[in-house]
Amino acid sequence: MQGLHLTADLYGCRCETALMTDAVALADMCRRAVQASGLTLVDEKYHTFPEWQGQPGGVTGAVLLAESHLALHTWPERAGVTLDVYVCNFSTDNSAKAERLLNDLMATFAPQQCITNRILRGSRDPQSQSDELLLEWLNDHSAFGFKATRRLETMRTRYQQLEVFETPQWGRLLRLDGRYMTSERDEFFYHEPMVHVAAIAHEQPRTVLVVGGGDGGSAEEMFKHPSVQRLVLAELDGDVVDMARKYLPSIHHGSLDDPRLELRIGDGAAYVAEQASRSDGDRFDVVVLDLTDPDTPAQQLYTREFFAQVRQLLRPGGAITLHISSPIFTPERVRQLMAALRSVFGIVRPFGLYVPLYGTYWGMACASDTLDPAALEPAEVERRLAERGIAGLRYYNGEVHRALFALPNYYRELVQG
Incomplete structure (x- = not known):
């Protein structure tokens, strides 16, 4: 059944000694905490373990609740306690009561250190797996997440795990290998700067290569420039394109079936290497590297x-544009990518913005030998947008174009050449 499972491991507890060794005292404290939380005690059982090597034994307690259970064990020789609270939320949401019970118990045991975990169990609708908490790790120490109301698709493609969810916050959301890629309601934060910073700086982009970008969002933004005559979309995983056609029309807006688009399913690196090796190979005004991490x-x-x-x-x-990860959570990766870009291109302009779906300030870059998007004034950006008939953008404009290159000091220090 759908519910909330809370665990806590407490170290260096500074509570009364009796709470670690006396089952009666521990039971009395737990009863008061359960009553204060608004949960319903049905039954209880406590057991005191015998002394061991001259040390007092701990106490294990299990409290049966109408809403589920509380379990705990004390380790007096370590001044430690393990806590486990689970409540069912099927008929009513008991989460706040469970949180209060855990917090009250932790306050009573007064640990110097504690480790807590919160796990969403089950679903209100097992068929749709609603209320699933989707977590993404930003690095080894940090994670964030969103709740899903419905899991629409789960499949293991040839290359990766692909999932599509319905979410209260972002509408439909695409995740690959456990990482958020795009969503209906926030995709413009990512796709508009990724595309228009380079495209608007170019006098008249006609040919475009998008490597990755199987959701069609970058292609859709690029086709807003009327000069674009041909766009090659080199996507490794055809299943991403199929899922985007099925579930994400509000992101690609039909761009995946635009007659100007050439869809190449396969290795983008192999395509680029092949074209670069040929004197008559494809050449482009803008290359967008819309890739996974x-x-x-x-x-x-x-x-x-x-x-x-x-x-x-x-x-x-011509110019390329790409994301370079988060300067907050993966700074060394950002530093390495900037060094690699600068070793190849004469002009490399890092920029950044907050992307809500990614949960952090995100780095991007535009690289070229001749084109410098940072030199474009806001008024000129607005003039080109109007001249090209580009309207209805939700993030990008002339002032934002200039502001994207105004880097915070920590980011500036990270990427300085």
Whole structure:
């Protein structure tokens, strides 16, 4: 059944000694805490363990609640306590009561250190797996998440785990290998700067390469520039494109079936290498690297060697644009990517913005030998947007274009050449 499961491991407890060794005292304290929380005690059982090597034994307690249970065990020789509170939320939401019970118990035991976990158990609707908490790890020490109301799709493709969810916060959300890729309600935070920073700085982009981007969001933004005549979308995983067609039309807006789009399902790195090796290979005004993170199957597309091959595909005045991860949670990755870009291109402009779905300030970059988007004034950006008939953008405008390159000091220090 759907519910909330709370655990806590307490160390260095500074409570009364009796609470660690006396089952009667411990039971009395637990009864008061359960009553104060508003939960309903049905039955209880406590057991005191015998002394061991001259040390008093601990106490194990189990409290049967109408809403589920409380379990705890004391370790007097370590001044430690383990707590376990679980409540069912099927008929009513008991989460706040469970939180209060755990907090009251922790306050009574007064630990110097504690480790807590909160687990959402089960679902109100097992068929849809609603109320699932979706967590993503930003690094080894940090995670954040959103609640899903319905799991729409789960599949293991040839390359990765693909999931599509319905969420209260973001509408439909695409996740690959446990990492958020895009969502209906926040995709413009990512796709608009990723595309328009380079495209608006270019005098007249006609040919475009998008590597990755199987959701169609980058292609949709690029097609807003009327000069675009051809867009090659090189996506490794065809299942991503299929799922985007099925579930994410509000992101791609039909761009995946635009006659100007050439869809190439396969290895983007192999396509770029092949075109770079040919004197008559494809050449582009803008290349968008709309990829998963560097520690995924896209890893080889973040190397100096790949950037050098992409450079060979650029027409005079061309540029590439890409995300470079989070300067907050993966600073060393950002530093390495900037170094690799600068070793290939004459002009590299890092920029950044907060992306809600990613839960953090996010780094991006535009690289070229001749095109410098940071030199474009806000008024000129607005003039070009109007001239090209680009309206209805939700994030990007002339002032934002300039502001994207105004880096916080910590980010500036990280990326300075």
